[in-house]
Amino acid sequence: MDPAGSMGMAPLAAWPALGGIGRAWMGGPAHKDGKVMHPDLLNPDLKELQYAVRGELYLKGEELRKAGKEIIFTNVGNPHALGAKPLTFPRQVLALVAAPFLLDHPKVSEMFPSDAIARAKKLLVDFKGGIGAYSDSKGNPVVRQEVADFIEKRDGFPANPENIFLTDGASVAVRLALEAMIRDSDDVVMVPIPQYPLYSASIALYGGSLAGYYLDESQGWSMDMNSVRQVIKDQRSKGKCVRAIVYINPGNPTGQCLSYANLQELIKFAHEEKVVLLADEVYQENVYQDKLPFVSSKKVLMEMGGDAARDVELISFHTVSKGSPGECGLRGGYAEFTNMHPDTMAELYKAVSINLSPNTVGQVSMSLLVNPPKPGDVSYDQYKQEREAEIASLRRRAHLVTDGFNAMEGFSCNFVEGAMYAFPKVEIPAKAVEKAKSLGKSPDVFYCLRLLEETGISTVPGSGFGQKEGTFHLRTTILPREEKMKEFVEKFKKFNEAFRKEYA
Amino acid sequence: MDPAGSMGMAPLAAWPALGGIGRAWMGGPAHKDGKVMHPDLLNPDLKELQYAVRGELYLKGEELRKAGKEIIFTNVGNPHALGAKPLTFPRQVLALVAAPFLLDHPKVSEMFPSDAIARAKKLLVDFKGGIGAYSDSKGNPVVRQEVADFIEKRDGFPANPENIFLTDGASVAVRLALEAMIRDSDDVVMVPIPQYPLYSASIALYGGSLAGYYLDESQGWSMDMNSVRQVIKDQRSKGKCVRAIVYINPGNPTGQCLSYANLQELIKFAHEEKVVLLADEVYQENVYQDKLPFVSSKKVLMEMGGDAARDVELISFHTVSKGSPGECGLRGGYAEFTNMHPDTMAELYKAVSINLSPNTVGQVSMSLLVNPPKPGDVSYDQYKQEREAEIASLRRRAHLVTDGFNAMEGFSCNFVEGAMYAFPKVEIPAKAVEKAKSLGKSPDVFYCLRLLEETGISTVPGSGFGQKEGTFHLRTTILPREEKMKEFVEKFKKFNEAFRKEYA
Known part of the structure; x- marks a missing residue:
């Protein structure tokens, strides 16, 4: 981000005699074709990123x-575009929260099952002002509690709704974490190769550096911890500060599922080396074999106990876009932050406040994903x-x-x-x-x-x-x-x- | 953004003998309390911003x-939270696109008017895969065409749908523009004082500088072009590069409406001084007097004709959150880019692609705002x-x-x-x-x-x-x-x- 970088000149610091003249001196505010937002004059980090x-x-x-x-x-994981149908119950509820006046219509129970009606009524109480009002910047508190309950049920360990942010899809949550932790190009985020380009693009946009660690294709795209350790060693010998390691479980684009033992090794690594774990777990419902069921990093971390369970900073991501809902267009996601400094949580909260509110329909969809119909409910069997x-x-x-x-x-x-x-x-x-x-x-x-x-x-x-x-x-x-x-x-x-x- | 800035030390460049040792040497990857994402070790631009x-x-x-x-x-413009009711027709259509199976129900026409049914059917054709599928990253092309038609009808000049990006609310569009144009702290964005803090917060986050120009409270919060010109002069004498001027019309927090003549002066200023116009026009429907009706900057620019109409780079923002819909929670917005370099448009397109797709419900809401029921339609009078x-x-x-x-x-x-x-x-x-x-x-x-x-x-x-x-x-x-x-x-x-x- 040196001021003259985009013009291929020495940094301003090398021109002490010109101090105070700065950029205006270097060709004026516009390109010679007259354009101020000429591609040559844009944020170089934005230009550099590839997607x-x-x-x-x-x-x-x-x-x-x-x-x-x-x-x-087949270039993007977009199930509905290829004919996947939405799950019926969540869409019934969505229709009713979108048009609450239907609840007063005498025919409503002929068109909607009773549990969808009851759920819509509950959501309209939980969302004061309905889906047309901004929620809290980190999302509706009732939905955050539902997410916490879902995590607790999944992992067997409690989750704190104050550490859960609802976001416009998981991508926004990933970018928030990267934007907060990257200070400049000396900060490095480790990313699997092959990786999902959300990571490389965001790291470039925020001016950080990426260090790839190779997944082993000959071993079913497994993670080789020796090579992971070699990467951090190499980065440090170059004076770089490795801030975090990204892993995608189940993997994108590679489809592998990480074993319990592998996750333990990863956590041990993060603990010893002081790096943040960025656990992309958006495909947790998409598992196609029985040998390696999905296990969350949070669960493994909590089961390890000891210092690691108290110290290791973990951010995990989930979404309504994948799994059986495949609701890509609704943009519902969340991040759970574990073992973060409270002042860091306050900074993250401030950062998401600039956009005022994640979209409410995505939040409602997340509520329906994590708190679906229960046995005995009218819609349970079909759902x-x-x-x-x-x-x-x-x-x-x-x-x-x-x-x-x-x-x-x-x-x-x-x-x-x-x-x-x-x-x-x-x-x-x-x-x-x-x-x-x-x-x-x-x-x-x-x-x-x-x-x-x-x-x-x-x-x-x-x-x-x-x-x-x-x-x-x-x-x-x-x-x-x-x-x-x-x-x-x-x-x-x-x-x-x-x-x-x-x-x- | 100097590497050692957040630690209050001299920049690395001052330690040539230590070249290659860098940040890892300066205290290791974590704070002494063990936290990697310690507040002291976060992105200083994020920490600095206020909201x-x-x-x-x-x-x-x-x-x-x-x-x-x-x-x-009454701290935030969130009408539904204070009891404003959503407009009926758009919510009827939303309910039907959320639950397309309702369209096959024998009772559908008892619960929904025929034009809402017809519109939902059209939208389900326009949105391939329905609202559960990602759209194009800059939004659904049919909706972008509808926005272009709305602008053309409003202004009397054509708009190009390829220059319109649909976004998750206008805030995201504003931030995109600022992120693209700010290279470092030598880049300045002029902002009215008082201003809406989206601007100050985003400029801080992207590492730019803000220069305020005062609105004149004694003259109904009008814009004084002499003081605007003085600000750019002062900035240039400090070696700064002024990239853009923000104005909010009608004003937030100040409520004033800009006159046609004032907008002409602003455009002339932008043309002479080579700055981008960032026209925050999200309150265009919220006008409470007849002397100063809303006039868009695009219209004034096109009516000026000549070089300015071809040269001046203008980005204008609109939303479904304000006006009569007040649909804050749905996060629907757009930016129209005028007179941009084509390669810049390609860079902006790439940047929004990282998030894959704006939320589809916000896009549908924008479609319904810009293309509402017409005279003769069943719902026209009520709407x-x-x-x-x-x-x-x-x-x-x-x-x-x-x-x-x-x-x-x-x-x-x-x-x-x-x-x-x-x-x-x-x-x-x-x-x-x-x-x-x-x-x-x-x-x-x-x-x-x-x-x-x-x-x-x-x-x-x-x-x-x-x-x-x-x-x-x-x-x-x-x-x-x-x-x-x-x-x-x-x-x-x-x-x-x-x-x-x-x-x-």
Whole structure:
């Protein structure tokens, strides 16, 4: 963030004789074309950040869609866009809190079940002024208590609603944590490679540094603690201050689930090395095998007990966008802060206050996710059936996609243990690599662009997430509906065969 | 943002012999109490920012509310929290898009008017996957077109939907613009004094500098262009680069409406001096007199024509939170960018992509605000009547509040021409000023705290917005319902008399 950085000049400090003249002297307030917000004069951190999930492939896909081509958007975990239906009960309640006058209509009980009506009435008491009023900046206190109860039930340890912030999706919560902890480029956040680019983009935007630790593809994308420890050692030898380690469990884009023992090691590491744990647990309901069920970091931390349970700073994130609701558009999320300094909580509260209030519909959705119908409620059976059916279907699709890729020449793909994505390794023929380079493109970008143009399948190249030098990957969601999945796999396979033939 | 700044040490550059040792050497990654996210080790820009609207007064109010005291929250423009009812038609449509299965119910037309049903069906086509799917990062393209049509109808000049970003409320849009243009503390944004603290807080958070220009209280809080010009001159003589000027029309907290001529002068100023215009126009529907109707900056700019119309960079903001909907909780807003460099638009698009999608319910609400029922539609008459009644009631309340304050000893208050706030000047007796100082509080904070404790009326002290040295103010909304307004004014008056007596 040195004042002259964006102009490639020495920092102002090197020009003591010019002290007080500063930027106005260096070319005036506007670019020579007259634009004040000229791209050359923007915040350099903003310019530097990259965000592949909505990058070249996405833009190309949008362009083809506008031109009339049918696009299968498997580039982003957006289940409803591919035909997933919302859960009925939460949407009944949402309709009633959106239109409270329906509750006075004589026909309301013909259109809505009694428990949805009762729940809407309760929410309209909890949300003073209804969903049209700002809530507290960290979210409605009743919903925060419901989240705390959900966490307690999940983990077997109490949670404090004052340490829970409701946010417009988990992304906003992640960015809040990063913005608070990053002071400048000497501050480092450790991030898995491959990673979800929310992390790299936000770290760049806030002027920090990223240090990647590689997940081990040959071991089902597991985390190798020796390599994690090596990274922090290397960073420190460069004089950097490692502030936090991010991990995504279940993994995005890699789909692995972390074991209890692995989480224990991570906590031990955080305790010894004094780093904050950033636990991205938004896929906690998306688990497709029984060997590694989801375990929260909070639970493992509390079960470890001792100093660690009192000391280790943990921030965990959850959302209504994933799991069985898949309510991406409603933007409901939360962060739970564990073992934070009380004055830091006050600073975070102040920071979220600038936006006044997270959206109330997202908060209501979070309430319905963490406090769903109970056995005996009118809607219980249907609700339970809908949730289980969606996860069971995703489990079948996880197998279909993994098996599909592993049957393709040049592909190898770890089983999708959880989350919503497959991240296969793709061998790209030498001639295709050459061709890509001649076009100034990364070979995986070239492959994905050709796939998109020829099949309409929109994926994200591995380079957007990070991958070992010399290897190529791509990320696809496992979200096409089951009835479409066979077609998806076949189209993909056919393309791959033709591509390999073309560049053999 | 110098690396050692937060520790009160010389910048690292002054320790060349230690190059490469850096922060890790300076005390390690954690505070001596063991906390990594210790308040002393947070982003200093975040720590520095202040946000009075949710500051000491708000927290005290919340504390008293929890203890059982009835609080009148006139500290924030949150109409539904004080009893404003949502407009019926938009909420009917919202209910149907939240629960699309209702559209197949045989009784739907007994509970919903036909135009609400038709509109919901259209929105469910426009939003592929419904409100549960992420939209494009800058918002649904159909809604952006509707916003463009609304602007064209309002101003008589075309708008380009590609230059319109839908956002989670206008605050997010304002912060996007500031984050993009601020590079470091040599970059200055001019802000009116008094101002809405969203601006001061965001400028601090992004590491920029704020230069205030005073509004003239003796002239109905009008903008004095000579003083505006003096400020930019002063900033430049200090070597600062003034990037933009913020103005709020109608004004917050000051309630004034800018004249056509004033907007022309502002545009001329921006053109000559090369600064971006940040036009906060969220209160455009909240106008309570006929002499100064709302005129958008875009319209004035386009009517000026010539170089200015092609050159001047303008960003204007609007919301569903204010006006007759008052839908604060739904977080729907937009920014329109005029005369921006295309590569800058691409950078802004990339920046909003990190959060994937603004919330869809806010987008639907914006669609309903800018594209309401038309004459002849079943719901037209009721919709029109509800909107007009709310604004007419606010107009009466603007008079009640202004007159109420001007009838109070030691108070003087400009007429609330628009927006949702009164910002009276309050004489605070010398003994009360002394008392406040002995408590380490600003006298206006002391006055507002006493008001809160004794009447339950929650306001924001003028020092949270900025005021001329030696003067004191407070901000209150004009939002208590009319039937409560008399009580509000009388409680306030009684307190003021007792306070003045106590400190006479």
